[in-house]
Amino acid sequence: MDWYSVELIDVVKIFGHRDTDRDPIVAVDGISLRLIQGELLTLLGPSGCGKTTTLRMVGGFETPTAGRILLDGKVINDVPPHRRDTAMVFQSYALFPHLTVFENVAYGLRMRKMDIGSITAKARHALSLVGLEGMEERQPGSLSGGQQQRVALARALVVEPKVLLLDEPLSNLDARLRAQMRIEIRKIQQALNMTSMYVTHDQEEAMSLSDRIAVMNHGRIEQIGTPQDVYARPANRFVADFMGKKTTFLDGTVMTLDGNLMHVKVMDAVLPFERVSDVTTGDEVELVVRSEAVDIVPPGKGTFPGRIIHAAYFGSQVSYEVDLLGTSITAEIPNPQERDMFMRGSEVGIELKTRSIHVLPKVIDGQVAE
Amino acid sequence: MVRFLARFEAELKRPLRRRQGSTVMQEPLVMLVIVAIAISLLLFVIYPLYSVLKTSLMQSDGSIGLGVYRGLLAKSYNRRPLANSVRLGAIVAVVGTVIGFIFAYCTTRVSLPFSGFFKVVAMFPMISPPFIMSLATIMLFGNNGLITKQLLRGMVNFRIYGLRGLALVETLAYFPTAYLVLSGVLQAIDPSIEDAARDLGASWWQVFRTVTLPLAIPGIASALLLIFIESLADFGNPIVLSGDYQVLAVQAYLRITGLYDLSGGAALAVILLVPSLIAFFVQKYWVSRKSYVTVTGKPSGQRVGRNEPWVRTAAFVICLILTGVILLFYGTAFVGSFMTLWGVNYDFTLANYHHVFQVAGEYIKDTLFLSTVATPITGILAMIIAFIVVRKEFFGRQALELTSMLSFAVPGTVVGIGYILAFNQPPILLTGTAAIIIILFVFRNMPTGIQSGIAALQQIDPSIEEASCDLGADSGTTFRKITLPLIAPAFFSGLVFSFVRCVTAISAIVFVVSGRWKLITVAVLGSVENSDLAQAAAFCVVIIAMVLSAIGIINLLVYQPWKRGPHRAPKESVISGGTEPWIGTA
Structure with missing residues (x-):
């Protein structure tokens, strides 16, 4: 049987319902998504629309209140993050400040108990993929924002995840670098044929690197389709208004x-x-x-x-x-x-x-x- | 404390998703740890306080009521200690805050030569035994004092014992609290705000009055309240220097150890507790929310502005005078420890040190043993509590945090009385054991470690831990490989702090020491009571030497200079890694 790389079925996330002192907040209100192997899907929407929460549920950092999340056809709702075959690039990069660039990239491989030879080879290859050869022994704090971003990308790619999760990875870069990096990310993603979910609120970014875009608002998907679909044939007034200058x-x-x-x-x-x-x-x-x-x-x-x-x-x-x-x-x-x-x-x-x-x-x- | 306040704000602003989704129900080990900590907090923080309260309500006929309080407060003679304590606290708070502010302003806002030296000297009182200022004061201004008798030849009829002397020594002892709080606040004020005011045509004074000072007001209020709490709790200085000026902490002690009046002592302790707790809660829940500046722990603008020459000169002279006074006091105590009999016979002798090491060697041994046992327990427990409070979600989290912080505000005298009342009979009979001293050390010194741990953890982006999990590490591995190395500076500064507090503690510990276990601060107290100032000074010098070597050893362990490598050295030394935790009640 053929299955989807990632599948979300009627996923709901409500925050704060266990605590009596907070009003529950419905962050994700029943969304369903399917990604095929090698596809890059972007979750696009204004802040607070639930896109990051959705991504974090796939990564395992939030547990869905209802619904199912499947990875390669298997339900992974109860699988903790460290046992999921996903890798995330964090908005803040989240590099380990006390480890060198090489050790940051090697971290996931060490956790997988690989032998030191493969670790070195794979980490070096990942670093060359993002153009950081020769930076192995640098501390993350001594790198520029763009270089840190590349380390974060290499660290996620090196573990060869089933799905790569990118949470507004370019939002801390200046405009020129952002435009350059999104082309690089797309090239690497296509070269590795890596299924990816990408979160952004920047529609230009979304349109230039996505196979498909899911436009989200108030925890729901307003429209899902190719960049041409959502731009030229918006499904409703929200999508029409949100897309375009x-x-x-x-x-x-x-x-x-x-x-x-x-x-x-x-x-x-x-x-x-x-x-x-x-x-x-x-x-x-x-x-x-x-x-x-x-x-x-x-x-x-x-x-x-x-x-x-x-x-x-x-x-x-x-x-x-x-x-x-x-x-x-x-x-x-x-x-x-x-x-x-x-x-x-x-x-x-x-x-x-x-x-x-x-x-x-x-x-x-x-x-x-x- | 400043980080503590900032943490509070951060707590309010933290978006929901920032907390790790895992509930403790899924992690039985974490659950177990939380329960164990909750029980020990109940037993060693809450229960002693409850015992004090209960005993204070025990009337002479055995019934429960407010009779003891009525008896205490009926006579104006008995009301005096409360008024005295509050008046002393207010004076010390105001003067100490003013001095602390000036010193903080001079060292953070004006570029001065030797500013590093000034900062170090300002920290001296924080790592000293509580008596040393009083000793030096008596040596200088007492009836046989160097200044009053030798220099002025008794021309001025000056009595240092009482409010005057206490205000002097406590101001010197506690202004560093204000200095630390306010230099944190001043550092956090972006210098470009002041530059903007200058740019718009304001003079130095106008900038100070309209920008710097208003922004520092919440910090000033915090400093006032913290020094007030410290002064109320002070036991070491008043017992040496108070004379007829009775203060609560000493009176409660005398009532119990002198008159064996447990109910009366407990009632005085409760009376002492009330203003302390009020000040603590005002500080924690009101003043800290008024703060304009968010202290991130990473001072961004270390740039020191340009100042008019007269501002620099004035600042330099002020710093010079202040450090001069502090050094005069320490120098007096140091020199005095080599004198045969201060005030009478100024011959050089090593007899005092001979006594310290020969006769009182037991005291040093016991102190080192108990402190060395208590310190790592305190440090590790504090980090665990900090981690649980910051990163885990569970019922009663805030209550646990508040309880673990409580002994920060409770005067040592109250804690000491609580311990003898709570643990002198079965089921928990601890009186006379090493355990009661170690437990007291641990729970007295933990809050500051927790604070620096919390501050350190909150500077760590939760994404970093999530990234580790994401890459395949479980919570245990993540804590070991990622979290722990990142909070190591806070941990080590907590260790130093805890050790210093163990070695210099007196107010609470004086109640629980026994013939079996001897502490060096108690030996100082004994010498002071025998009017052997030189001997007391020698003890103090030895205590300071112990403290400095402990700081040196822990710094060595952290830096590991024999292991040169890029991964080893943390950026901050153990002292600067957590300066604020040094604030606390004696």
Whole structure:
């Protein structure tokens, strides 16, 4: 029988229910996940959404209140962390400050009672994998943040876990190093074909290194899918809002359905969009308008008239905040050197790139509007 | 103490997930240890206090009631010790805190030459036997004192015995408490805050008044209360120097050993306990929460700001005077120990030391034996309790922590009376044994070890232990290979502290010593009572020598200079590894 590398079934974690003096906090509210061998799945969400708790339950540092966690098809709920075939890269790195770099990496191998020859060979190989040859005898305190991060990664990789757990591993690095490290982590992970769970609140990080992303909120999974799925076809308003730099929601009404297309009336224009299921003619909908789906054109052109409220120049792009008939909408125009640029207060035309816009059924107070 | 306060804050802010998920129910060994510790705390901390309370309620006709207290408090003559103790405590607290603050400011905020030397001298009173300041004071200012009689030729009619003398010696003995608390607080104030004020146009004085001082206020309040507790509990100095100025700790002792009035002594002990406990709880639950600064234990900004020349000069002169006074007192005691008869015959002699080693050799042997047995027990027990309190979740955790800290606040006199009342009859008959002394040492000296252990553990990111588990080590291996090496400095500083306290203890121990087991501090007390100051001074010098060699030996063991290697040496010496724990009641 074929099984999943990691499987979570209806996992719940409630904190504080044993103590009478604290209100119980539902950290994880019934989530189910499956990872196939070699897959990197990211748990993405705002702080307090339960993503780290989920990861810690897989690592064995928290016991699920309900539900089952399976590793290679075996339930591991009651297996203590030191007997689980998982290895975690901690947010704080958690390097042993009194041990050298080599001894940090060798620690897990020593616990597995390997002979000294294999320990040395494996530890050296792991260190070379993360580019730290020659640093074996250094103390962790004498390393830079990026180097410490690499030691933490090597220490987890060297024990060849069935699943690698990464808890916001890059959050303590500066932006440039972060971008570099996430590429390296992804390369190593793919080279070793290592099943991995990755926790972050940085969507750019999540999208650039994941096979799939689980977007979490309030202890639940809002959507799970490839980066393209969660970005371009968000399942609901939370995911639509959380992904992307700046998202504007425009109200519309479905006028006609036509094959793969549907026509939606937005303000005083009717525009064609890719048809989505569960909407019919006359339904209220919301357009998920990301900033790159808005184009600013000279006045008189485009679908709508608008006026520039604020303009910010970034070199590779220019970002406009535009007043669209009373609604503020953000537009990002790439490579503005090739285009007209507009000043604050300019009258402009606004064009919506309908292929980049996803349509959601309108939800009012949890009910789909009719 | 400062770390203790910071810990308290950290406790409140700690996110839920930071505690290890394991409940003790899954770990029978841990459960067993907790139960054993709880029982011993009940037996050796709570039960003696209960015995004191019970005895104080035992009226002369055998019934239970407040008769003893009524009798004690009815006559104004009897109320005086309480008023005296509180007044002395207040004076010492204020003056000691002021001096401690100035000294802390000078050594942390002003760059001075010899600041290391000043810091070391300021620590002297913490590692000395309790009498030494009083001895030196009498040698200098007593009826036959060097200054009063030899220098001033009796021109001034000056009596050192009483409030004046006590305030002087206790201030010198306890200002280091304020110094330690406040230098911790001042170090934790980011110098860039003061720089910002300077930058905005404030003068040195304005910065001090509007930034530094307000930020240090909670620390100042802590220092005041801690010195107040220490002064209330002081037994060694008042018994030598109080004269007619009766204080509670001494009166309770005299009532029991002189008048054999157990109920009266117990009642005085309870009266002494009340203000101490009030001060302790105010400090612990109120003042510590007002703190602006979070002391992380890793002082980040060791940078000392630039100051006007006059500030540096003033600071240097103040430090010089203060260390000069301390050195004068110690020097007097040291020189005095070689004199034939202080005040009368200043001939050099080694007779006092001859007496110490020949006649009183027993005292040294017993003291070393008992201290050497008690010290490792104290250290290990303290680390275990600290570990359990910080890393394990179980019912009654806070009660256990509070109880283990309680003897920090309880004056030694009260503990001593409690021990003789509780353990002088079956089922637990310990009076006269070495065990009662060792147990007293262990439970008196443990709280500070627990505090430094807790502080050390809290600086260790729990992820580090989790990482170890994650990589395949069980809890035992993790404790041995990861936790223990990381808290080793706290452990060793706890050992030093515990040994010092064993060798210099008097207030509680004076009740439980016996003919069989002799302690050197009791010998000092005997010499003082015989007015043999030079002899007492010789004993004190020997005690200080024992303390210094113990510190040296433990430092050697920790550093292991014969084993040169990158893995060996911890970053801090055993003393600096835990400076705050040195604060406690005598």
